[in-house]
Amino acid sequence: MNVDFEKIKNYIENNTCSMVELEKLLTSIPALAPENGGEGEEKKCAALEKWLLSNGIKxxxxxxxxxxxxxxxxxxxxVAEIPGExxxxxxxxxxxxxxxxxxxLSMWNTNPWQAVEKDGKIFGRGVEDNQQGLCSGVLAALSFVRQNIVPAHTLKLLFMADEEVGSKYGMNFLIENHKNIFGADDRILIPDGGDPLGQTIEVAEKSILWLKFHIIGKQAHGSRPDQGCNAKLASSYLALKVHELEKLFNAHDKMFEPSRSTFEPTMQYQNVSGVNIIPGDDVFxxxxxxxxxxxxxxxxxxxNKVIRETEESYGVKIQVEELQAEQSKATSVESHVAKELxxxxxxxxxxxxxxxxxGGGTVASGLRNAGIDAVVWSTMDELAHQPNEYAIVKNIAKDALTIAYMVCR
Incomplete structure (x- = not known):
């Protein structure tokens, strides 16, 4: 290595407390997408930007x-940049x-918008997803900036918007409008998933297809099904046929859990308001x-085949809408970023x-589909989206040191 790594390590260990304070600052500013009734990330980003500038990341x-x-x-x-040699x-x-x-809210033991440190953990909404990874990157950067050490390679921190509801205004916006900010040989780490030991490196994701089916029949009185066309019956049949596609797409890959493709009927919309009404519409x-x-x-x-089969069998019309569709490529385990991490x-x-x-989706999918290698990794208990979400303070430091190690090589 081109630097005294012990010096980097000591700085990270001695300054992890500053990340607790950064966690508290960021948690206090809810950054919710409009889809979730929020005003976006601007206030949170402005507070972070001010904090970075005051700590020498300019x-x-x-x-x-x-x-x-x-x-x-x-x-x-x-984007914050720490230039390298x-x-x-x-x-x-x-x-x-x-x-x-x-x-x-009743499921929380503390105010989710006021981060609380207790027993080596920080509790609050967002402290793990994704502020833990954010803070690890910042702490790694500070270990160079605050000690006037030039890293071997340039370190770039990206603080992006809109990951939770599709990345249209975040990573996907960057890929579509500013793809050249990523170099062909850049190593891209996304600290937004992992395990308690920091052992798993995510290099592949299942493709995602969310479908909404609208089954159109004819409403009738419950006592006269002969005068109607029961959309619920057709809907139930279609749901089972969609689920049975697992038997057709039946390959297994032990890299994934579960190791197979899954086709799960999920959300059911209300159809009729009375037990004695044959539904003419059903949506799931x-x-x-x-x-x-x-x-x-x-x-x-x-x-489409099972849709046509259902229409013919039950005399209904079916409309299908794709709510989300993401074809996902994989990052090779032989890629530079995978091997170096x-x-x-x-x-x-x-x-x-x-x-x-x-099986879940991350912003790595968009990068991989654009031909950019990316890995997802972090050391975490995976409390994302749960009440009493927490981050372990030591994990912030441990992952910061791992990032610094990569930058120093």
Whole structure:
């Protein structure tokens, strides 16, 4: 290494307390998307920007996405850069600013918007998802900036908007409008998923297909089904046929849990308001998570087949809408970022890493589809979106040191 790594390590260990204070600041500013009844991330980003400047991280640049739905008129995407000795590639730590709603308030033991530190943990909405990863990146950056150490490679911190409801104004906006900010050889780390040991490196995601089915029959009195066309019967049949697509797309991949593709009927809309009414309309949704080896077009073709079969069998008309569709490629385990993070985890965490795939979606999917290698990794108990969400303080420091190790190589 080109620097005294013990010096970096000592700084991180001795200054983790400042990240607790940053966590408290960020938690106190709810950053909810308009879809969740919020005003976006501008106030939170402004507070973070002020904090970074006051702590010596001054090379900042905005890539804001216009959004007329929020008071600021835009959704902030902020990049902080700590220049390195070499220009061969940059190491990115990409964290999102937005959070999800608190849910049922009575389930919380503390005020979710006032972070509380207790027993080595910080409790509050957003403290883990995704402020823990954000703070690890910031702490790694400060270990260089505050000690006037130039890292071997440039470190870039991306603080992005809109991850929780689709990334249209966050990562996807950057890929579509500012793709060149990412170099071909850059190492991109997304600290937004992991395990308690920091052992799993996520390199692949199942493709996502969310479908909304509207079944149209004919309403009738409950005593005269012969005069109607029961949309609920057709809907039930269709839900089972969609679920049975698991038997067709039946490959298994042990990298994922579960190891198969899944086709799950989920949300059911209200149809009629009385027990004695034959429903003429029925609407339900399905959440399909498909192994990367299958294309979404293959799935769409089979869904259309079961729709036609249901229409013919029950005399209904069916409309289908895609609420979300994300085809996901994988990052090779032989990629630079995968191999270098693997080495860093072994040396800093003292555990043997392993590569995994997940069923959920992250911003890594958009990057991979754009031909940009990315990995998702962090050390966390995975309390995202739950009441009494917490982050373990030591994990912030441990992951910061892992990031610093990569930057120093």
């Amino acid at each position: 090379n900042l640049k905005h890539y804001d996405a216009p959004d007329s739905r929020v008071p600021a008129g835009f959704r902030p995407n902020l 070499k220009n061969d590639f940059c190491i990115w730590v990409c964290a999102h600013l937005d959070v999800v709603p608190v849910g049922e 949704c399905a959440d399909c998570r498909i192994l990367p080896q299958y294309s979404l077009d293959q799935v769409r073709a089979e869904v 693997f080495e860093a985890i072994k040396n800093v965490h003292g555990v043997e890493p392993r590569f995994v795939g997940i």
